[in-house]
Amino acid sequence: MIQKKICMIGAFGVGKTSLVARFVRSIFSEKYQTTVGVKIDKKVVEVGGQQVTLVLWDIAGEDALTTVKVSQLRGASGYILVVDGLRKATYETALDLQRRVGEAIGPVPFLCVLNKNDLRERWDVTEADVEALRQKSWPVLYGSAKNGEGVEELFQDLTTAILKVPNVRDDTAGEAT
Amino acid sequence: MSETTQPAKQPNTAFEDVAKLTAAIGLVIFERVPRGEFTLLSPPPDWFQSLVPDVLTGSVVPVLEAFPALDAFLPEAETLWNGELREAPPELVSDLWSEGQPSGEELHFRAHALRADGRNWLLLELATSLYHERQLVLQYAHDVALQNDTIVRLNLEVERATQAKSDFLAIMSHEIRTPLNAILGMAELMAETELTEEQRKYVGIFQRAGSNLLTLINDILDLSKVESGNLKLESENFDLFEVAGSAIDLVQGKAREKGVAVTHEIVPGTPRYLRGDALRLRQVLLNLLGNSLKFTHQGSVRLRVEPEPDAPHISALRFAIKDTGIGIAPDQLHKVFQSFTQADSSITRKYGGTGLGLTISKKLVEAMSGQIWVESTPGEGSTFFFTARFGLGQAPAVGPPAIREASARPLTAQLRILVADDSEDNRFLIGSYLKSLPYRLDFAENGVIALEKLRTGAYDLALVDVHMPEMDGYAVARNVRDQERSKGGKPLPMLALTADAYSSAIEKSVAAGFNAHLTKPIRKQTLLEAIARYAAAPQQHVAKAADESRSLSSLESGYLERSRKKAADIVAALGRGDFDAIRTNGHNMKGTGTAYGFPPITELGGTIEQAALAKDADAVRTAVQDLLAYLDQDAPAKNPEPEASSKNGPRLKLKSSLRSLAPEFIDRLRASDNSLRDAIRQSDFSALRIFGHNLKGNGANFGFPVLSELGDRMESAALRNELGPMEALIGELRQYLDSVVIEYE
Numbered sequence: 001m002i003q004k005k006i007c008m009i010g011a012f013g014v015g016k017t018s019l020v021a022r023f024v025r026s027i028f029s030e031k032y033q034t035t036v037g038v039k040i041d042k043k044v045v046e047v048g049g050q051q052v053t054l055v056l057w058d059i060a061g062e063d064a065l066t067t068v069k070v071s072q073l074r075g076a077s078g079y080i081l082v083v084d085g086l087r088k089a090t091y092e093t094a095l096d097l098q099r100r101v102g103e104a105i106g107p108v109p110f111l112c113v114l115n116k117n118d119l120r121e122r123w124d125v126t127e128a129d130v131e132a133l134r135q136k137s138w139p140v141l142y143g144s145a146k147n148g149e150g151v152e153e154l155f156q157d158l159t160t161a162i163l164k165v166p167n168v169r170d171d172t173a174g175e176a177t
Numbered sequence: 178m179s180e181t182t183q184p185a186k187q188p189n190t191a192f193e194d195v196a197k198l199t200a201a202i203g204l205v206i207f208e209r210v211p212r213g214e215f216t217l218l219s220p221p222p223d224w225f226q227s228l229v230p231d232v233l234t235g236s237v238v239p240v241l242e243a244f245p246a247l248d249a250f251l252p253e254a255e256t257l258w259n260g261e262l263r264e265a266p267p268e269l270v271s272d273l274w275s276e277g278q279p280s281g282e283e284l285h286f287r288a289h290a291l292r293a294d295g296r297n298w299l300l301l302e303l304a305t306s307l308y309h310e311r312q313l314v315l316q317y318a319h320d321v322a323l324q325n326d327t328i329v330r331l332n333l334e335v336e337r338a339t340q341a342k343s344d345f346l347a348i349m350s351h352e353i354r355t356p357l358n359a360i361l362g363m364a365e366l367m368a369e370t371e372l373t374e375e376q377r378k379y380v381g382i383f384q385r386a387g388s389n390l391l392t393l394i395n396d397i398l399d400l401s402k403v404e405s406g407n408l409k410l411e412s413e414n415f416d417l418f419e420v421a422g423s424a425i426d427l428v429q430g431k432a433r434e435k436g437v438a439v440t441h442e443i444v445p446g447t448p449r450y451l452r453g454d455a456l457r458l459r460q461v462l463l464n465l466l467g468n469s470l471k472f473t474h475q476g477s478v479r480l481r482v483e484p485e486p487d488a489p490h491i492s493a494l495r496f497a498i499k500d501t502g503i504g505i506a507p508d509q510l511h512k513v514f515q516s517f518t519q520a521d522s523s524i525t526r527k528y529g530g531t532g533l534g535l536t537i538s539k540k541l542v543e544a545m546s547g548q549i550w551v552e553s554t555p556g557e558g559s560t561f562f563f564t565a566r567f568g569l570g571q572a573p574a575v576g577p578p579a580i581r582e583a584s585a586r587p588l589t590a591q592l593r594i595l596v597a598d599d600s601e602d603n604r605f606l607i608g609s610y611l612k613s614l615p616y617r618l619d620f621a622e623n624g625v626i627a628l629e630k631l632r633t634g635a636y637d638l639a640l641v642d643v644h645m646p647e648m649d650g651y652a653v654a655r656n657v658r659d660q661e662r663s664k665g666g667k668p669l670p671m672l673a674l675t676a677d678a679y680s681s682a683i684e685k686s687v688a689a690g691f692n693a694h695l696t697k698p699i700r701k702q703t704l705l706e707a708i709a710r711y712a713a714a715p716q717q718h719v720a721k722a723a724d725e726s727r728s729l730s731s732l733e734s735g736y737l738e739r740s741r742k743k744a745a746d747i748v749a750a751l752g753r754g755d756f757d758a759i760r761t762n763g764h765n766m767k768g769t770g771t772a773y774g775f776p777p778i779t780e781l782g783g784t785i786e787q788a789a790l791a792k793d794a795d796a797v798r799t800a801v802q803d804l805l806a807y808l809d810q811d812a813p814a815k816n817p818e819p820e821a822s823s824k825n826g827p828r829l830k831l832k833s834s835l836r837s838l839a840p841e842f843i844d845r846l847r848a849s850d851n852s853l854r855d856a857i858r859q860s861d862f863s864a865l866r867i868f869g870h871n872l873k874g875n876g877a878n879f880g881f882p883v884l885s886e887l888g889d890r891m892e893s894a895a896l897r898n899e900l901g902p903m904e905a906l907i908g909e910l911r912q913y914l915d916s917v918v919i920e921y922e
C-alpha cells in the first residue's frame with residue numbers, strides 16, 4: 001500500500017492535534033493539550049479507488065519557545081498549514097512557515113485550513129486576509145475540528161493533490177502498486 | 178573480557194528477572210547489529226505488541242517503519258555506533274514523541290542510543306510521566322503567551338481607539354475654534370458699538386457662552402491629550418515666585434469682584450528656581466484657585482507653597498489652596514477628581530463648569546510625580562493639596578529678556594504692524610480689532626508678500642498666520658530671523674497665529690523664531706495684550722464711535738462678495754491646474770461660511786477642498802458651479818443673473834454662472850494697470866510672465882478669448898525678456914479693456 005507522510009504545521013494552539021483527532025478518531029476534546037515534539041498517527045484513506053496510508057506528523061506548534069525543525073519535515077509528501085481564525089498572529093505565522101517549509105522541502109502540495117470556523121463571528125482574520133492567501137494561489141479551506149466541518153475534505157483534497165504530483169515519492173519501500 | 182559475553186548466556190531465571198524489570202520500567206531493548214537491523218533483546222511488553230505485532234525476543238524489527246518519528250534520530254545514532262564522533266557521549270537521547278493508537282490512546286516515547294563494550298544498543302523508553310511533565314511546563318508557557326497575545330491585541334485596540342478619539346477631538350477643536358473665532362470676534366466688535374441695554378445684555382450672553390465653550394474645548398482637548406499619553410512635560414528653568422504670583426494675579430480680578438481676598442505665601446526655605454513645566458504648574462494652580470474662588474462667597478482663598486514634608490529632595494514641593502467656601506460633604510470628596518463630576522449635580526446648575534478642571538489637574542499632578550487630594554468641612558471650607566517633584570533650576574544669568582526691551586518703547590508710539598494671513602476674513606477681523614487704536618496696519622495675503630514687506634524693516638510687530646500659501650508662516654519667521662542674524666538688526670517681535678491648539682504647534686512656532694503663539698479664536702483682549710507685551714503698551718481706548726458700528730448684513734454681504742471672488746479665483750486656478758490654490762480657497766470657505774451664517778458655503782468649501790486634494794477637476798468644477806449658483810441666488814441685490822440657473826450642460830452652466838463674475842474680472846484687470854506699468858519700468862519679467870499666464874487662463878475661463886490670446890503673447894514675450902513687444906501688448910490690453918462693455922454692467 002502507498003504510504004504518505006503529511007505534516008501538520010502552524011502556530012501553537014491553532015488545532016493541529018484536534019484536526020488529526022477529528023480525522024483519525026472522529027473525536028474532539030475541548031481540553032487543550034500542547035504537543036511535545038511530534039505525534040504520529042496513521043490512517044488509511046481511499047482516493048480514486050486507491051488505498052493510501054497517511055502517516056500524519058502532528059508537529060508541536062511554533063511559538064517563541066518552539067521552532068519547527070526541518071528534520072521533522074524531511075520526506076513529507078505534503079503539509080497542512082493550520083490557522084486559528086480567532087488569532088491574526090497565527091495567520092502571520094502561517095505565512096512565515098509556508099515560506100520556510102517551502103525552502104526546506106521544496107514545492108510539495110499543501111493546503112491551508114482556517115480552523116475554528118464554528119466561532120466565525122469572533123474571528124480576527126478577515127475576508128480580505130483570506131482573499132490575500134487566494135491571491136497567492138494558496139488552496140484555502142474553512143474548517144472546524146469541533147464540528148468536523150471541512151476535515152474530511154481537507155485530508156482527501158491534499159491526498160488527491162499529492163497523488164497527482166508526477167514521480168510521486170512513495171514512502172513505502174518496494175511496495176508501490 | 179569473558180564477562181562481555183556473559184549477558185547472552187544468562188540462566189533463564191536471571192533473564193526473566195531482567196524482562197520483568199524492563200517491562201516494569203517501560204523499556205524495550207534492541208541490539209543494533211550490522212546491516213542497520215535491530216534485534217529485539219527484551220521480551221516485548223503488551224504496549225509494544227500493539228504497535229509492532231507478532232514479534233518475539235530475538236526477532237529483527239523494522240524499527241524505522243514502526244516508528245517513523247525516529248527518522249531524524251537514527252542517522253544521528255549511527256554516527257555514535259560507527260564511532261564517528263570524536264568525543265563520543267555515553268548515550269544519545271531523542272526528542273520525545275507520541276504514537277496515536279487506533280484505540281485513541283497515546284503512547285509517549287523517547288529513544289536512547291548507547292555503545293557499550295563494542296556493542297550497539299537502542300533503547301525505547303515509555304516516557305509518559307516525563308511527557309506529561311514537559312507538557313505541563315509548555316502548556317503553562319503557552320497560556321502565558323496566549324494571554325500576552327490577548328493583552329497586546331487589546332492594548333493595540335485601546336491605543337487605536339484613543340488615537341482616533343484624540344484625532345477626532347483635535348480636528349473638532351480646530352473646526353469649532355475657527356467659527357468661534359468669528360463669533361467671539363464679532364460679539365466683541367458688536368459690544369463696542371452703540372447698543373440698547375437689552376442688546377448689550379444679549380451680546381454679553383454671546384460673549385460669556387462663547388468663552389465658556391472655548392474653555393470647555395480647551396479642557397476636553399487637554400484631557401484627551403493626557404489620556405492618550407500625548408502630554409509631554411517641559412523641563413525648563415523657571416521662577417516659582419513668578420509662576421505662583423502670576424497665577425494669583427490672574428484670579429485677582431474675579432476675587433475683587435466677589436469681595437474675596439486671595440493671598441499667597443511661599444514658606445522660607447522653598448527653592449525659588451526650579452526645573453519643570455511652569456506652564457502646566459500654573460495651569461494646575463489656576464484650576465485650583467479658580468475652583469476655590471468659585472465656591473467661596475466671603476472670606477479668603479490662600480495659596481501656600483512649601484517643601485514637601487518628609488520628602489528626600491528639597492525640590493519636591495507641596496501646594497495647599499485653602500478656602501473659606503461652602504466645603505464638600507465627606508461622601509462626595511472622592512468624586513471631585515472624576516471627569517464631568519461635581520460633588521453634586523445641582524452645583525453645575527448653580528456654579529457652572531464641567532468639573533474637568535480638577536480631573537486635568539489630577540492628571541497633570543500625577544505627570545509631575547505628585548499626588549492631589551482634598552480635605553474639607555462643609556460650611557467651613559476646603560483645602561486642596563498637591564505635591565509635585567521638580568528639578569533644581571538656575572537663577573537667570575542676565576537681566577530681563579529681550580522682549581522686555583520692546584516694552585520700553587514710548588507709549589505714544591504709533592506702532593506699525595503687519596498682518597499676514599491668507600484668510601481675508603481673518604485679516605478683516607484683526608483689522609477691525611485694531612481699527613480704533615493708533616496702529617498703522619498693513620496686510621499681506623501670503624508668506625512671500627509678507628516677507629517682502631518685512632524686509633523693508635518698516636514694522637514694529639508682525640502677526641503671521643502659520644498656514645499660508647506660497648510660503649508658510651514658519652518659513653517667514655525663519656527668513657526674518659536669518660536676515661536679522663546676518664545684518665545684526667534688532668529682532669522684530671513676531672507673533673504666530675493658528676487654529677492648531679496642540680503644544681507641538683507652539684513648539685514649532687517658537688523653533689521657527691516666533692516670540693509667541695496665539696491660538697485662534699483670538700480674542701480682541703488677548704491680541705491687544707500680546708501686542709502690548711511684545712511691542713509696546715498701547716493706550717487704553719474705549720472705542721464706541723458710531724462709525725464702528727457695522728450691521729451684520731453689511732458683514733454678510735461683504736463676505737458674500739469675497740466668496741464670489743474666491744469662486745472666481747478657484748475657476749482661474751482650475752485653468753492653471755493649480756490645485757493648491759483651489760484647496761486653500763476651499764479650506765478657507767469651509768472654515769468661514771458657517772460663521773457668517775452660510776453653512777452651504779462651508780459645505781461646498783469642504784467639497785472643493787476634498788476635490789482639490791484628489792486633484793479631481795470635474796468635481797471641483799461641479800462644486801464651483803453649485804457655489805456660484807448659491808451665491809447668485811443668495812447675494813442680496815447683487816447682479817441677479819437669470820441664466821445662472823438655466824439647465825444647460827455643466828460646462829455651459831459654468832460659463833453662464835461665470836459671466837456674472839466677468840465685470841469683476843474686467844475691473845480687476847483695469848485696476849492692475851499701475852502695477853503693470855511698474856513692472857515694465859522695473860523690467861520685472863517674472864511678474865509680467867505670471868500676469869500673462871494668469872490672463873491666458875482666466876481670459877478663457879471668463880469667456881474672453883481675445884484676452885486669453887493677449888495673455889499668451891505676454892507670457893511668451895516675458896519669457897524672452899522682450900520689453901518692446903511687452904509695452905505694445907499692454908497697450909493692446911488697455912485698449913481692449915477700455916472698449917469692452919459688459920452687458921450686465
